[in-house]
Amino acid sequence: MRQVDRELRIFVARLLRLGLAIVALLAAGTIALVITDGLNAWTAFLHTLDIVATTGAYPASSDTGSEIVRVVLTVLGVGTLFYGLVSVTELLVAGHVAQLLTARRMQKMIDATSDHYIICGYGRVGRQVARDLRGAGARYVVIDADPANREDARGVGVRFIEAEPSDDRALIQAGIERARAVIACVDSDAENVFITLTARELSPDIAIVARAAQEDSERKLVRAGATRVISPYKSSGAEMARIALHPQVSGVRDVDAEYRFEEITVVEGCEGAGQTVGDIRGGAFIVGLRRLGRGFEPQPAPETVLGVGDVIMAMGTPNTMDRLETLFATTHTYRGASL
Template sequence: MAGRGDSLWGRIRWATLLLVLAFAYGVTGYMVLEGWGFLDALYMTAITFTTVGYREVRPLDATGRVFTLTVMGVGVALVLITIALAAQWVMEGTWTFRTRRRRMQRRIDALSNHYLICAYGRVGRAAAREFEAEGVPFVVIDPKEDLEERMIQDGVLYLIDDPSQEDVLVRAGVQRARGLVCAVDSDATNVYITLLARSLNPELFIVARASEPGSDRRLLAAGADRVISPFVSSGRHMALVALRPRVADVLEVEPGTARSMRLEEVRIEEGSPQARRTVAEAFGPVPVLAVRHADGRITANPPGALILTPGDLVLTIGEEDLPAVRPSP
């Protein structure tokens, strides 16, 4: 839509320029050929262009009449062409389109300590939903025009442009931003965006997406603070949950390090080994951080004597495996 609108706007500008030149041609001709003053020549040119049908300002000789015919032929055609192009521009919504983007840019210019999301694919949309849930201001940058309607429906601030361009990042307020989520599906593009954003704002916290093996090292070298591989992390997450059928969810802290830590949510169900037992009996030496009861109450750092009932959700922490919630071999 932007490309079509820009092309149409370019044709309107050319038509307007030609119309101005035609006016200058008519005014100059009447002043030179007929010896009229500027105002009379301008008025005669205007009524000729618009074909309003008034009489001549002054009587014309044969040369003046021939000249008037040329002015009429050129001027009327240009006026009609300009009006048709302007009507098409309005009908296609280009005016609304440009006005909306100007308003969007003004809202972006008013932001500070916000976040940038580069690309609005599945990863970018997931990040946007989290920012919305936290009430954090953010701007989405994506060059795909077919995503604009979706971004409007989602109510997000956005720029339809290439996030790997310096001027685009500046328009998005990268120098005032707090962080950047680089979620483009090209690792090479993510590396370039990271380098560019880091040079524009050395204090920016950058989280970058990596798809290919080895890209994480390049992104970290380019200046990313954290690198996430959605495919690797989702596969690891699925495996961790599959190994623990009684666990509602697993969060691995600093995966891949020598001794990583894991947070696990254990749901107490009817018939489970932990049901109607105390925390100390159910989990032994495993640290229990909190218990969310079935009625919504939360008990932080619960005592070992607390009895667990069906419907409770227990948050535990430990290094690598938590043997109390692993299935028996």
């Protein structure tokens, strides 16, 4: 979009210079014909316009001075008009008109969007955010400065603004005053801090979710005004470690700072197999049970007996969920002397 605007500004400047050149040529030709042919100003102007346009509506004069003026006007007139034709053709051939129309249509779509999300950065994380928002039926606008990402976004019909995400004008263009949240997920922590600062200044009450790669950046993002800070590397590392330690845990979601939601599979040999929901829940909430061969049961009754292969959906504090993970872990006996 910025490249197109720059090319259009250059084209408009060329047209202005062309218009000034034509006006100067007509004025000079009119004065010259008044002097050489003794015509009045209006008639001389009509003769000059006829010569520049090469229409041949008026007969040529036999005066040498007049003929020289006519030759000069013809050469300059044809050259000027040819320059204008080349300029217009270049704009059309380069496709800037089509790009401009596409950008204008995109901006109209963005202007008509409200209660949406603004994704700052369309890298790997940004694309995943966009896929999840699209899957949830949410509206969103992407801001990214990479033209290659714009082409990728165009293929899936994303509302895309090619600009620096930390630019005030880009966030305003994306409709930050109408947006529900800003998601800062570019690869640079410093850029995410700038995005957070800018977004918080433009919209003091908007929710801002920011990505951080370094622990030091998390504190900076919070001070900059981020509502939530997510560290993909820390989160994925913690989840990988939890799954490695507790293979029976098939899914983990942080619901809040004090609660998390997990899917735990009842495996053979675990302490919880054969017990009832009331026996194992402790301080956790058992919100669902997917039973092997018997479908899904929301909020299973306390007397429901758990069998091998059942999947428990539970929510609770880290301590209560750690207890459940241990309860459904397969017990192993290790003998150091025999290893």
